[in-house]
Amino acid sequence: MDLTFSAEDEAFRQEVRGWISGAMPPEMRAKAAANHHFSMPEIMQWHKILYAKGWVAPHWPKEYGGAGFTATQQFIFAEELERAGAPGLSPFGLVMVGPLIQRFGTDAQKARFLPKILSGEEVWCQGYSEPNAGSDLASLTTKAEDQGDHFLVNGSKTWTTYAQYADWIFCLVRTSHEGKKQAGISFLLIDMKSEGVEVKPMLTLGGTPAFCDTFFTNVKVPKDNLLGPLHGGWNLAKALLGHERTLVGSVGIVERGLRVARRIAAAQVGPDGRPLAQDPLFRAKLARLEMRLRAHRMANYRAVAVQAKGHHPGPESSILKLVGSVLTQKADELAMELMGHDQLSWLNDAGAVPEFERWVPSQYCYDRATTIYAGSNEIQKNIIAKLILGLPKQ
Amino acid sequence: MDLTFSAEDEAFRQEVRGWISGAMPPEMRAKAAANHHFSMPEIMQWHKILYAKGWVAPHWPKEYGGAGFTATQQFIFAEELERAGAPGLSPFGLVMVGPLIQRFGTDAQKARFLPKILSGEEVWCQGYSEPNAGSDLASLTTKAEDQGDHFLVNGSKTWTTYAQYADWIFCLVRTSHEGKKQAGISFLLIDMKSEGVEVKPMLTLGGTPAFCDTFFTNVKVPKDNLLGPLHGGWNLAKALLGHERTLVGSVGIVERGLRVARRIAAAQVGPDGRPLAQDPLFRAKLARLEMRLRAHRMANYRAVAVQAKGHHPGPESSILKLVGSVLTQKADELAMELMGHDQLSWLNDAGAVPEFERWVPSQYCYDRATTIYAGSNEIQKNIIAKLILGLPKQ
Amino acid sequence: MDFDLNEEQRMLAKTVADFCKQDSTVERFRKLRDADGDGWERRVWQQMGELGWLGVPFPERVGGFGGAFVDAALILEQFGRTLVPEPYLSCLVLGGYALLLGGSEEQQRRFLAPMVEGRSAVALGWAERRSRFDPSRVETSATRRGDGWHLEGEKIFVLDGHAADEVVVSARTDQGVGLFVVPGDAVDRQLLRLLDGRRGAHLRLDLDVGDDRRLSVQDGAEVLRRVLDYGAAATVAEGVGVAQSMLSRTVDYLGEREQFGVKIGSFQALQHRAVDMFVEVELLRSINMESIVRADEEGIERERAISAAKLQLADGGLQVARQAIQLHGGIGVTDEHDIGLFFKRMHVLATVGGDEAHHVARYAKRMD
């Protein structure tokens, strides 16, 4: 057992840290320092900076233009990005559909799509959930009818996050009603500029314009845009859920939340006139959260170490999602509590509250979603109960 | 809305309080003050003192020799008994089978059983659960066969608390296999001195000899000992569960637990050399528990007020069980934490730890049962989900 | 002991409930939230005055009905159910009780009576950047200038202070903390959007007021403590309505929403969570009753009951709110769905009048 990073890995961490601090534009650094929300254009700006460095896809193999980082390097890289408060890239192309195209795509599909995902030239979004198919994804009804040379798609998708900025959407669609409901699903890549695609953005609980409903009315999709086998989309979807889970458990996000809380604790005056950071009760709260994060970090390291040895992280990684999402919320809740009256402020102009606190209430509200998205925590628990604990069917 | 007790009720409280402090024998008072466990003989000693005063059955109507207290008086009386730390009487005769005999018994049964329950001459225990029928009580298999002039009982019962001291047991037995499983159950009163009854006492998690298994081998039970209609025992059982629930939610028990915790906090030296009661973190823990108890007390008062108006407390009283049981455990946990190293002591002789702390670890362990007995909290939640919230069948 | 409402109170609650259902739905709140105006309507405030709702707890000399705080609390509970936006808590309770407890009869007639009629709204500005939840930590100064006073300083997060006609503010004089009534349009107000979609303002004070605008009470900090207790009790009362709405909306949703071919309300894990919500709502209801009845009392039991109620709101109430979002799943985290509006209101209520830590600490200090 050796829980330290190797000298090479530590050197890599220094390199990454140094590069990030030089590469982030000043306004972006200022926003990060002030703990502000990044808009989609800012996210894409950062995407392109990373792309220029060759680091935009740390987990992609080099042959596809990825950085080809080891599992450990990927983890360190993610930690450092979160630590610096860099904008979180949109995962739909890089983390989700990209790897699926690499694994299931034809050569033509690889050549067509991968380079533009990397460069950021084409932005992707995800068409999975439907109004009546959330946790029960397989009951989706958006259908793609075989019209000989193309599919005709009708239906609607919800939670198509940032669809208003997207050039492409990857969709699970029903291509057959035969057999189990999972069996008739296919995985389609659809051009958002196609006729009949309509996007209706909506606000999140955090007041940010991230969610969209996307509607498909007689949308023609070339057959070349089918990824993987016809009616075989469910396997692709499952492959993807694993990725998403590990992603969400990210230690860096909680670490940043905790840093925000600590900074607020240092600035806010407590009941005895001293900073809250000196108050024994608040200090204990901060300590508990940091201690709990420490256990979570080690759980993540264990998963990384498994991956570093070339194994797939099993369903065990579900616990990273469960714990990470809850800790994210706890950090938000603590930050809010520390803010006192300032937590009442909702996206007001500068000056209403200290800059650093401005986005905290929005983040707090939005992060209620962390226990819901990417397979709700209830679904994760069902998975663990069945696949790991082997408990009897409900 | 008027949340104060009436002048009459307050006077009643003073009367009760004065009487208790005079009536408890000195050794009993000393044990109560030292927060010690009472043995069954001590409990029966107290039973007889209350009987002599005419207060042993506060909830029984006067015609049966009860005190005939109002609902409010009953609540005050219970509060004062708990407050004084008086031994808790065995509920099986007074609270459980007694009222059932009053409601469902023949005149002969009333005359035969009620006076001796009151006087304590005959001690009762409960034969409900079986090894394979706990939460799922209706699946019990102990059977009573009709032999013309008597029933022949075979089977076994578990959790027959204090059966080793009991003269009588009331049992749910299967008298028919037809129809729904609830339909074939009858309610029998069985003399523990009957041939074929065997009791095997066992220790609780608290190290106290409360639980027993009771075995019935060809036990002859006179037909006169059937309470209520043949095959109609399930209704009696249901009537009883309601009683048990309110009982367990008792505010006084939590109050006493909290008093124990506070006394320990005053005596134990904290990390800074001052009593723990002065430590801000422990003080906040004590405060939170007391505040939570305050809400629970008001919830109980509401239920009492409903009863005082002559209504039956609905399934809502399930929440009193849920909350009371959890608060009881929390008070124990806090008392243990406050004890520091002393919490490691298990029923040692005097001098090992302060007298007042001696029984706390045993109580802490035993009280894990509060969320399990009298209809486990899971069962209570199922009941509330169905009967109050009207959620769809599982 | 009697937890039932009397006949008049039952009628009042019923009337208010009908009003909420017909005239002040959640939709109305949402529209006002999203519009540019004040977030509430003068017209409706006046209507409330005409209905007598703004006078229930106040004496007849200001046009009130001489009732108790309980009556105002009943109204607030109903308001919580549909998120009525009018400044009942911020002005009627906070501003109103400051005037009632701090002002002379003359001042009450001048400033409180118009509010009772719905012709005016009087907010309360007590919090400052360094005060946290302690109203005696006042840095705003009041110095003698001629016959009157010069006020200088800042008041933050004055609820509905953006639209109030008058604002009662605290300021330190050489004899302790005094209370002053300043005209809303005479101070520099920075409009604030609040988390729950309502509004407030930071006030920058730098003005002269006449001595007749200094409330007659000597110890302003003590009055503020009493007033904030009324405010805290009011948040709990409103919170009961909010929590009850969240519970029933969630139970309805669980009974309607289908996944995996069944109603999701049939899943035991979700049922038990709904029951956990129910338990917290019942505890909140229960302690709320003690809190609103004791609000008019003097002494330590008032503080204890109200702090216990605030803990139940901040802890239990927020658990209810968070669980309601979780059980609504994806739609719960959109701005479009109403459940989020209740969530945010609950969060604001849990904070106003002292947060959880404040009330636990206060209770801990007052333990034997």
Next chain:
Amino acid sequence: MDFDLNEEQRMLAKTVADFCKQDSTVERFRKLRDADGDGWERRVWQQMGELGWLGVPFPERVGGFGGAFVDAALILEQFGRTLVPEPYLSCLVLGGYALLLGGSEEQQRRFLAPMVEGRSAVALGWAERRSRFDPSRVETSATRRGDGWHLEGEKIFVLDGHAADEVVVSARTDQGVGLFVVPGDAVDRQLLRLLDGRRGAHLRLDLDVGDDRRLSVQDGAEVLRRVLDYGAAATVAEGVGVAQSMLSRTVDYLGEREQFGVKIGSFQALQHRAVDMFVEVELLRSINMESIVRADEEGIERERAISAAKLQLADGGLQVARQAIQLHGGIGVTDEHDIGLFFKRMHVLATVGGDEAHHVARYAKRMD
């Protein structure tokens, strides 16, 4: 970064696991608990010495294998799975590390080497009535008397102190806190039953010891802090085994027990609780690794890691233990069923070496 055991460690863990399964089952623990004796067996202790298990973390000069604390922790984890009663934590870790860190080489050879061989058991007495979890709060006194020392005072809850051949005790000298090795049978011992069925003793000290029994280290309090950190890390390591056993026994029970015509493990609410247990066990496993690896380190990260691990044990571990009882239902609260033995052991482990509040406070002090 590598969380895997090396080949030797894997072999060791396997051997210990086999021993536990065959020679030291829960049944054995229960028998010893219920019998009159010491609660453990000299014979087995000696056997452990022969197997080399008592030497794994100690240097060769005392007959050890020069390994790290990790190796001892691996053994303890296995011991936790079947509640092995021998005084590995109390004597080998607490007594052993006190001698290793506090004693001269001569003293180590004299007192530690026999324990490594299994011929002796050395306990540690540091706690006093007023010390809580701070080993520097020492009232026991050591005064010079002739060539040696006179010790006077009381040590409470000395784990396995009832049967130890020697006990390392702390006492205040005029130069700070010193450590002394006293023969077990030379002191007045009050036998104590502990919550988990093991034993210990209060020691009343009033005796003279030679100067050769004073450990050579100057700052005894600092050594105790290090030793208690080893002890705390040891409780977590053992706790991993206990928690894992409780989880798997509970999952088994859920898969066997039938009610309402189905396995109770098919109820979703119970499944999710079992998952909550699993999550806590995984977190405990994870932070345990950091804790046992860092136990040998100097500096603040050792303290942080061990305190975080203790919190996970006291909070998460006890949640697992309490939930295990609850999910076992009625039989879980009888003394007859084994699950209660694990529950009690977990509670003791959570307390020994500093409880939750102690470690949270320590961590809070050491935050940046």
